[in-house]
Amino acid sequence: MAKNRQAKNIEEGIHDLTIYKKVLDNVHEEIMLLDTDYRILWANKGVMDKYGSAKAGVISEPCYKVTHGIDHVCRPPHDICPIEEVMKDGGPVTVLHTHFNRNGDKIYAEVTSYPVYDNGRITEFIHISRDVTERVIAEERLKEHQKAIIELSTPVIEVWKGIIALPLIGIIDSSRARQIMENLLDVIVKTSASIAIIDITGVPIVDTEVADRLIKTIKAAMLLGTRCVMVGIKPEIAQSMVHLGVDLSGVSTFASLQSGLDYAFREMGLKVVPQ
Amino acid sequence: MSKIPILKIEDILIASVQTELHDRMAEDLQHDIMEELGRTNARGVLIDVTALAIVDSFLGRMIGDTAKMTRMMGAKTVLVGLQPAVAITMVELGMELAGIHTALNMEKGIDWLRQNTKNRAMQ
Amino acid sequence: MKVELKTVDDIIISRSAIKDMAKEIGFGIVDQTKIATAVSELARNIVIYAGSGILNVSAVMKNDRKGIEIICEDHGPGIEDIGLAFKDGYSTSKGMGMGLPGARRLMDELDLKSEKGKGTTVMIRKWL
Ligand SMILES: Nc1ncnc2c1ncn2[C@@H]1O[C@H](COP(=O)(O)OP(=O)(O)OP(=O)(O)O)[C@@H](O)[C@H]1O
C-alpha cells in the first residue's frame, strides 16, 4: 500500500515537472531566477534562445552581462536596475530596458522583477522579460508624427522684416501650448522679430489654462525684447475671458489680423500706400 | 574669481557676461556699473546675458536693482540676449523684470539706448 | 549623486551638475533650465536659512516614464508656517519670496516637510 502511494507520488511529481517544463519552454517570455548578486541561477529556453551563445552559457553569469553586455549593474541615467527598485519597494517592479540579443541587435524589453521571500527576507528574484521592440518603435514613430503634426499646425510666418505672425488653429492643450511657446520664442530669436502677432481666430475655446499659457508666452517674448499683439478675439471669447478673470492688460489686442498688422506697421514706422 | 569687464562706447557702458554668474561676481558687477556711471556720466547701460544659462531669483533681483539704481542716476538700462529657455523659466518662476527694457541682441539694445538717451537730452 | 551645500558657490556648482544630469536623462533645454533653476532656489534657501545641507539627485522611473528627483535636506531652523512660505512674495529675509512657490511651478511635483528646530526636506520631481 505505502509503496504504491510513493510510486504514485513520484509519478505525479514527474508528470508535474513535464508540465512545468512544457510551459516554461514554450512561452516567448524570457524567465530567469537570480540571486542577490545579480547572478542567473536558472533560465528558461526563451533566455537561452535570445541571449545564450555557443561559447558561453548564461547560468551563473550576471544578468547585466547577459542582457546588456556590460560589466556593471544597470544605473541611471540609462536603464534603471529593477532589482534595486524591488529592494527599495519590496514589491514587484516593471521597467523598460534596452537589451542586446545574441546577435548584438538592440531590442526593447519590458522586464518585471518579482522578489522571492524566505522568512521575510528577499533571497532571490524572478525576472520575466518580454520583447516589446515593435511596440516601442511604433510608439516612437507615433510620437514623431504627433510632433510633426503639432509643428505643422503651429507655423510661424515672417510677414515682414521684423514682424512675425502665429496663426493658431484648433484646440490648444497644455502640451501643444508648450510647443507653441517654445517654437515662437525660437523663431523670434532666429528672425530678430520686433513684433509678434498671435492670431487666435481659429481657436474655438480659451479656458483659463490656455489663457494662462498665452499670457506666459507673451511675457516670455517680452523678456526677449519682442512685443506681442493678440488678434482674432471673438466676442464670445472676450466675454468668457472676462468671466474667467483673465487679465490681458498690458497686451495689445485687436479684433482682426488686419488691424493688428496695421498697428505693427505703424509701430515699425512703415506705411502701406495704394499704388 | 574673474570680474566682468565694463566697456564704454560713446555714452554707453557695456557689460557682457560670458560665464555662469557667481553671486559675488554679480554683486561686483552691480558695484562696478554704479562706479563707472558716477565716474563717466554715461547715459546708458547695456547688460549682455546671451551666455547665461540660468537666472534665478537672486540674479533676477540683482538685475532689477541695478536697473533701478541706474535710473536714479539718470541713466537707462537695457538687458539683451536672454535665451528662450531662460525667459520661459523666469516667467514660470514669477519673475517678469517689470520696468526693465529688454532687447533681442546687442545691436537692437544699442539702438534703443541711442534713441532713448538722445530724446531725453533734447528735452 | 550627492552634493554638499555649504557656500553660495556650491549652489552654482550643484545646479550645473544637475542640469547636465537632466540633459543625460533626456530632458530638453527648457526643462533642464527649469530643473536647474528650481534647484538653485532650494539650494539657496538651504545656504541662507539653514547654513548647510545636502542635495540627493537620482534618476527615477514611474510607469515607464523616466524622471529626475532631487531631495534637498537641511538641519536648520525649519519653517514655522509652511502655507505662508508658499505664498508668492512672502519672505523673512527681504527676498522676493519667489523661491518656494516658483520651484513648485517649475517642477511637476514638490513635497516639503519641515519641523521647527529640526530642519527642512524638500523633494522635487520632473517627468520626461
Ligand atoms: N530651508 C529652509 N529653512 C528654513 N526656512 C526656510 C527654508 N526655505 C525657506 N524658508 C522660509 O520660507 C520663506 C520663503 O522662502 P522663498 O524661497 O519662497 O522666499 P525667500 O527665500 O524669502 O526669497 P527669494 O527666494 O525670492 O529670494 C523664507 O523667507 C524663509 O523664511
Ligand SMILES: [Mg+2]
Ligand atoms: Mg528663497
